[in-house]
Amino acid sequence: MRTFDLSPLFRSTVGFDRLSRLMDAATRIDDSSLSYPPYNIERTGDDTYRITMAVAGFGESDLTITTQDNQLLISGKNAKDEDEQSYLYRGIAGRAFERRFTLADHIRVNGASLVNGLLHVDLVREVPEAMKPRQVKIGSESKPQVLENKAA
Helix, strand or coil, rough: CCCCCHHHHHHHCCHHHHHHHHHHHHHHHCCCHHHHEEEEEEEECEEEEEEEECCCCCCCCHEEEEEEEEEEEEEEECCCCCHHCCCCCCCCCCCCEEEEECCCCEEEEEEEEEEEEEEEEEECCCCCCCCCCCEEEEEEEECCCCCCCCCC
């Protein structure tokens, strides 16, 4: 297991404890949960992304997408009763799943669609106007204003 020493970062910064939690969470990933369901994360534009998840056998009513505090949770639970059917071979997994994604700041879910067994979740980065870079015009030199002109 790898450990990261972030103490030099914390000596000169404030509020980056979330980075430490993200690094810890990334090293504690359970390998068994990584394989089901398979998914892709793609960049579709400068500020747009798409998560595509293979959810064969699940309908729209079986899937739940929730966002809260920079977390995206996609879960699925097949409502069909498994006991009614008898399989000779079962290659399509229909088991319940829960997949969590940590989203960066200002990323929001723009929409989701289920097409041909693939769940598409579209994400967009929306940086607030106050945080966007702005250009400051250089003007002529201004003289400082004198508020009071009294001798001490």
